[in-house]
Amino acid sequence: MLVLLIDGLNLIRRIHAGVPDTAEDRDEAVLSACTASVRRALRHHQPSHVILVMEEPGPSWRSSEYPDYKKDRPGMPTDLRDNLPKILAALATNGVKALSAQGFEADDVIASIATRTAGARFDVAILSTDKSFCQLVGAHITVVDHFNDAVRDHVWIRERFGVEPEQLIDLLSLAGDPALGIPGIRFIGVRTAARLLHDYGNLDGVIKASPEVPGKLGEKLRRGLDSIVLTRRLVSLRCDVDLNANLHDFRWTPKMGAQPSEPRTR
Numbered sequence: 001m002l003v004l005l006i007d008g009l010n011l012i013r014r015i016h017a018g019v020p021d022t023a024e025d026r027d028e029a030v031l032s033a034c035t036a037s038v039r040r041a042l043r044h045h046q047p048s049h050v051i052l053v054m055e056e057p058g059p060s061w062r063s064s065e066y067p068d069y070k071k072d073r074p075g076m077p078t079d080l081r082d083n084l085p086k087i088l089a090a091l092a093t094n095g096v097k098a099l100s101a102q103g104f105e106a107d108d109v110i111a112s113i114a115t116r117t118a119g120a121r122f123d124v125a126i127l128s129t130d131k132s133f134c135q136l137v138g139a140h141i142t143v144v145d146h147f148n149d150a151v152r153d154h155v156w157i158r159e160r161f162g163v164e165p166e167q168l169i170d171l172l173s174l175a176g177d178p179a180l181g182i183p184g185i186r187f188i189g190v191r192t193a194a195r196l197l198h199d200y201g202n203l204d205g206v207i208k209a210s211p212e213v214p215g216k217l218g219e220k221l222r223r224g225l226d227s228i229v230l231t232r233r234l235v236s237l238r239c240d241v242d243l244n245a246n247l248h249d250f251r252w253t254p255k256m257g258a259q260p261s262e263p264r265t266r
Contacts, residue, residue: 003117003247004047005110007128008054008098009076011037012087014129014147016080027083035090041146042094042252045125050252051113052091052098053106060105062234069234071181095252104241107132111237114141117247132177132237137165162194170203172235173228182234185224192217203232 015033023029042050063069076084088098101109107130114124118140126133126143133143134157143152150156154165163171174193176184184193196213200206207228210221 001048002045002123002125003113004041004045004050004252005113005124005126006038006041006050006052006096007106007110007126007130007133008052009106010128010130011146012084013076013080016077027079027086030080030083031087031090034087035094037146038091038096039094041127042096042254045144046254047125047252049247049250050096051250052088052096053109053113054088054098054100055104055106056100056102058102061103061238062105066182066230066234068181073179073181097250099243099245099250101241101243104238108238108241109243111136111239112241112243113247115239131160132235134161134165135168135237161190163197167197167202169232169236170197170206173203173232174206176231177235180234182231183227184231185220185228187220188217188224196221203228 012030012034015037016030019026019029019033038052060069092098099109100106110126110128110133114126114136117124118138121140124141126136126141127146128143129145129147131152134152137143137153137157144150145152157163157165157168161168161171171190171193172182172184174184174188174196175190176182188196196206197203200209206221207225210218210225212218213221
């Protein structure tokens with residue numbers, strides 16, 4: 001059994017950005033491209049279940065706790081927002097139903113489903129280019145860059161970040177995530193954070209050793225530790241979202257009909 005979890009807005013917004021503004025009937029072109037892209041993913045992965053994970057309007061718990069979260073990220077274009085219901089309806093006719101949870105980002109919903117499903121020893125493939133999902137990579141969870149047909153596995157993560165998947169939360173806690181507006185410790189980047197984790201094992205080890213870290217690095221580290229608890233919370237994906245949904249509701253076969261049904265949501 002393979003559960004395919006699609007990071008809905010990650011996929012849809014990337015496709016929308018790739019369709020030229022000058023395209024004739026751009027809305028229809030975006031809709032067709034989204035449908036074709038998801039169909040390609042279904043053919044390639046042949047899942048037993050598929051969930052298109054979306055987001056509810058309104059603030060998430062991260063933006064409530066940290067108002068600068070994603071402050072520099074542009075909002076959804078108006079034309080895409082207006083076209084989104086048609087896109088979701090078209091995907092539903094292919095048996096791909098959407099799921100979301102109020103107050104939580106798609107990342108947390110996906111992490112909750114993935115960890116519970118993997119815990120039952122079922123395989124999970126997450127379709128997204130969001131690096132945050134790399135913290136979930138393990139024996140039963142893979143992350144797939146659908147657009148480049150590439151699996152972000154242990155080797156990719158080590159080459160990109162210099163750490164193992166299970167160390168990624170600690171690394172981002174130190175280095176932050178500028179793309180999300182999450183600051184880490186000032187002047188400590190990914191390479192320096194990876195070196196600290198290599199030397200001291202994990203974030204707790206780095207914190208414990210911080211009084212003895214010499215030179216400018218030690219000074220930067222000690223000055224930035226006050227915010228480390230919040231940063232770690234922000235970069236960690238939540239795995240405890242109550243979805244009030246049954247995986248059986250998202251079973252998929254190649255012969256799925258064109259009668260969409262509404263999933264249960266919180």
